[in-house]
Amino acid sequence: MTNSVKSIFSQLGNFGQRIRELRENKGILLRQMAASLEIDTALISKFERGERKPNREQVKRIARFLKADKNELLTLWLADRVQYIISEEMSLAEEALEIVKRNIKDETRTHTD
């Protein structure tokens, strides 16, 4: 996903938001979860912030570890994937923002500080 599209949508996906919530409510550290699941800490961090999407197996393992409803998490995860595809099509908005960004940059460069 391009950065500009990322910024249009909320950073946290449905799935990531939920597992972070579950983890924090249990007072578990990323590093502990990572160790138990044998997944790199950085990767779980990215899952929670929606920067990366886990695969089906990882979702299931995460659900088991958090003692969470597997179907709930799989559903949120699926919703994220659909939402991602749809958001890719907002490329017109993206282009528009790029143009504005370029123009702002030019402005500030011209009126030197």
Added chain:
Amino acid sequence: MTNSVKSIFSQLGNFGQRIRELRENKGILLRQMAASLEIDTALISKFERGERKPNREQVKRIARFLKADKNELLTLWLADRVQYIISEEMSLAEEALEIVKRNIKDETRTHTD
């Protein structure tokens, strides 16, 4: 796409089905369309049968060539992509769509146009 998933869904996607219809109604051959669009005949054949998914630009070019409604084709194409993802998780699909729908509603309510 895995074979098992392929067999769950009809071979022809929404998009492919429609452009084949449009092309045949105009009496245009694959090879002619291919030549005009500078896309390999085999590839367009695959598009029509839903074996491959075109990218956004190809959809637009195809629409222009067929003098078809660009938005209609883009929508069908997008629907195919969503349908593909969901086909892997049939049982959860409905719930996921509800979530996405809710979020879209929220989005449009927040970022007033």
Added chain:
DNA sequence: ATTATATTTGACGAATTCTGTCAAGTCAAT
């Protein structure tokens, strides 16, 4: 049936995207 034409299929290397990992980074609290 033979030929000609249209479409489909499978396989391939190239290009692109995705994945997990690492090291370095920020940030807050002590």
Added chain:
DNA sequence: ATTGACTTGACAGAATTCGTCAAATATAAT
């Protein structure tokens, strides 16, 4: 300024997608 929790960016390897080609199949006409 040290520690602890998390984040970030970059990387190489894996996996997937891409367009192309040649061969196979289907369709039509003679």
